[in-house]
Amino acid sequence: MTDAAPVAVDREVRYASRGSTHFDVLLALFAVVLVVSNIAATKGIEFGAGNLSLGPVQILPIVTDGGAFLFPLAYILGDVISEVYGFRAARRAIFTGFAMALLAAATFFVVQHAPAASWYENQESFEAVAGPVGRIVLASLVGYLAGQFLNSYVLVRMKAKTAEPHLFARLATSTGVGELADTFIFCAIAATAIGIDSMATFWNFFLVGVIYKTAVEFLVMPLTMTVIAWLKRREPSYWDDETVA
Template sequence: MNLNFDFTEKRVIITAFFCMAFTIANLITVKVINIGFLGMETPAGVLIYPLVYILTNVIADVYGEKIAQRTIILGLCVDILFVFMTTLILFLPSPAYYTGDSSLAFVFTQTPRILVASYISYLIGNFVNARITAKVNEGKEYSSTKNLGILAFSELIDNFVFIGLAFVGVFAVTDILIMIVSHWILSLIWSAIAQPFTKMTVKWAEKGKPAEA
């Protein structure tokens, strides 16, 4: 098996992981994790959602802001297809012996308000991430410190928009702020740990880059 991927093939691989990470994040968010520290609780999506921002960062840095924007839209379209199909199966009849309908409904039924909030925050946060990454890194070598700062800012916007839109009027303002900060801190830790691997991914993707790319 030949694993020497060219510049375009690497973009396809990164895009595939990007789309899958976003879809997985929205799926596993149904699970709430007890962090066991200072009463912190957070949706399980925090385990993989930072990868979406990291890959947006990589794509914008290596392939440019326009490609990053197209990838963000593609990720949204992929998740909409996933939501459509998983919602469709809930309405299709099952044979009498099948007992999994209630479990499927618990996992795949998404509150429209939360789903819309997720999509809005995803678009705003990732577009901001792509814009800043493209501007800050234009013609410069990858910097873990700068990119971690970009990720921290973008993820804070995402958390503020998503949690704010999803839970305003449902929970107290103080509780919402605690959720925003908790989710942001965990995302920031995740992103910081991943920085060496992010830098390696950027260098890997840039190998074989055409002069005009």
Template sequence: MSMFEDMTKTELYAILTGIFTASLIVSNIIAGKTFDFFSFTLPCGVVIFPVIYIVNDVLAEIYGYEKARKVILLGFFMNLVAVICYQITILLPAPAFFENSEAFSIVLGSTFRLLVASFAAYLAGSLVNAKVMVYLKKWDENKLFFRCIVSTLFGEGLDAIVFIFIGFLGTMPLEALLLMIVAQALFKTVYEIIVYPLTRTVIFKVRKLPEV
């Protein structure tokens, strides 16, 4: 954070917006691969999850719900732009010497159902995370740890419910869907607990910055 100490909160808001939107685009790309975590299967998008939710928490805690909401909606729009560009690129005819068209399509292509699931889950989860964070701050300004963890639990819980039910309902038993929802929400909440010291440090340092 030393590189940001000479900035104002207004200047840092622009930087956080860029970090947030870039992280979301990366997350959507790497989420196409899954990995085994003990006996659970999780999307690789969780790798960049700490960055996204630390920034989300900072935005809600320092700048309030309305400014956090604007960044969340901007992230949604930029993800949509990225997906449209991916699809156009996939549809454009490749020259004969380009041998990776199929691999390119597999990595950047997405079924319409998973695309809708991802966007709906992102909007619902991120907005609820920010809203709960701000609501709990009004209730008690001193319990930052409680606000960060509870907001993540609500936001990630809703994110997992929306994404998994829209994306996978009817493709596997209901019990498996529920297990995936619980596993993903708990995994990310535990992740948030582990990185909380970093979240707290960032929030405390940003609080000390001048407004303009």
């Protein structure tokens, strides 16, 4: 099959082989995004002045965490991997990413409790930043396992019914389901780690997370679809009849 393959009308459910340098790069990027996001998430962030609430939900200030800047990329990568390489490849990426996140958390724990050098003056600062990483990783692990598995499962199940057409619908639906579950679980576990101490602020944290992450993914969805199309054209095994689901 050539670069001009009629992707839009192909009715076979296809996936590429994981034995590809493209998959290796995506897997590495996926793991790095998770590790960096978990570290950045230890910082709570507020936007906006004042103190405005609507019922049980705090409207202002808007509350989020440092991981929000990078974490949506994990779902974008999850969509790309699930669509091009299938559910097993997505599962491998999830497990690999969180193995690396747990390794980072364990390393921070050991370093935090190792005796500081006599001339080292930043122990308290190090503990303030690295100390909550373990809880953030736990929150991220539980939330993302649930959310990303739902995301991948919904996407591949929809693809099983539609094959190549309706990619936008698959990406949009799977993202919405996955982000909702992921964000609620993450916020419920990580809230106290970043200093959230009221239900009003918690609901702000949760709603902002869902709306922001989903909005980012919808905004970049044309780029996501372009990357998916590019990978499908450059993965010979994607068009190999032996890899048809």
